[in-house]
Amino acid sequence: MNTTVVDAATAEHQAHLLQRLVTDHTKALLAYAEKLLNDRHTAEDVVQETFIRAWPNAERLYSTQGSVRGWLLTVTRNLVVDRMRSAASRHETVGAEDLDAFQPDHADGILTTVEAVTLLRRLSHEHREVLLHTYLCGRTVKETARILGIPAGTVKSRQHYALSSLRSKAAAVPRNGALTA
DSSP, rough: OOOOHHHHHHHHHHHHHHHHHHHHHHHHHHHHHHHHHOOOOHHHOOOOOOHHHHHHHHHHHHSSOOOHHHHHHHHHHHHHHHHHHHHHTTOOOOTTTOTOOOOOOOOHHHHHHHHHHHHHHOOHHHHHHIIIIIIIIIOOOHHHHEEEEHHHHHHHHHHHHHHHHHHHHHOOOTTTTOOOO
C-alpha cells in the first residue's frame, strides 16, 4: 500500500478522533475552565489548548482503559494553573478582574456633562434656581423656600416641572450627543 494513502487514512482517523473529543468533552471542559478562571474568553482559550495537546494523543486516549475526560480535565487544570502563575509573575490578573477588555474613557463623562449643562440652560431661571438649591447644594425644600422667599409648595412644584422638562428633553438627545430642536 502506498505510504501517502496510509498517511491520509491515519490523518483522517486522527481528525475523526479529535472531532469525537471535541464533541464529547467541550461542554464539560469549558464549564470547568470557566469556573476556575471566572472568565469565559480565557476559558475558551484554555479548552482550545487542551484539544491541541490532546490531538497527538487521541489514539492512545481512546485505546487505553483510563478516563479520557479525566485526562482532559487534568490538562485543562494544568493549563489554568500555568496561566495564573504566568500572570502572577507579571503582576497581572487572569479572569473577570482583567480590565484590558474595557478601559473607561473620560470622553463619555465630558459628553454627559455638556449634555446636562445644555439641558439645564433650556430651563427657565426659576426652575434652574430650584434645582441648584435642592440638588447641587443639597438643601431641603424648606431651606430652599426660605432662601428664595417663596412657599415650599412652589419649590416642590418648580422642582417637579423642572425634572419633568429635563426628562422629556433628555429623551430627545440622540446617542451622538446632538440635541434636537
